[in-house]
Amino acid sequence: MSSRRPKLIATDLDGTIVPHVNPISKRTITAFNRAHDLGVEIFFVTGRPPRWMGEITETFSMGSAICCNGGIIYDLRNEKVLEKFPIPEKDLVNAVNELRRVVPTVTFAVETEDRFHREKAYVPKWDIGQDNIGVQSIEDIFDKEILKILARVDESLMSADELLAIAQPLLDGVLTVTHSAGSASLLEMSAVGISKGETLAKMAARMGIDAKDSVSFGDNPNDFSMFEWCARSYAMEDGHPEGRKYAKFVAPPCDEDGVAQIIEELLDLPA
DSSP, X not given: XXXXXXXXXXXOOBTTTBOSSSOOOHHHHHHHHHHHHTTOEEEEEOSSOGGGOHHHHHHOSSOEEEEGGGTEEEETTTTEEEEEOOOOHHHHHHHHHHHHHHOTTXXXXXXXXXXXXXXXXXXXXXXXXXXXXXXXXXXXXXXXXXXXXXXXXXXXXXXXXHHHHHXXXXXXXXXXXXXXXXXXXXXXXXXXXXXXXHHHHHHHHHHTOXXXXXXXXXXXXXXXXXXXXXXXXXXXXXXXXXXXXXXXXXXXXXXXXXXXXXXXXXXXXXX
């Protein structure tokens, strides 16, 4: 475990540095700006699609973004997709058929580079704007570049953790399956080998930065792959209870500027 200042800081957004109610705090903004000024590479690593990154672009004038749980590498400053990792059509078909077989009431939606497409039976919780396109069957758009597929069931039937426990072994070798849903019974699935951690590792390697010089923060299962890769990883105290099994440390809650507190300490270490 390094006792030196990190060369890379990767953070999840919602529930980690973005509170569920309030805006990003001034303390958090100051901590990231100071890290950047000291030469630390900053990565905002999220399940969000690029079209939801406006808040981050407006708040931070630096850093890189990994969106759709590793499915997209995004240039924040120029608001441009740099690289994407779509799901092969055969894997989409296989996954949908298998999940429908085991969980008949499941409904689906997908993320492309700039749109959210959903089956009409899939009721979105967040994305209800013009980018939201209803389709009769999700298979109708499998000819597009799909970067993330979402599967949802009614919360009264099972939790997100219970749905994940069904889907992960069922789709092993077909898709990467995770969730960040909190109270919603919602899975997020990417191509095999694509996750926050995998894409972060790719980007770090291109910069010549090792895992031992990297720090990550997160609060939900879609962050666990980052925890496993980074030598110093922090699960949010108020995040998913399984986070402590994957992360090396625990950060104070998001509402207490937990990430900023840790970054302030890390930046005081020798370079």
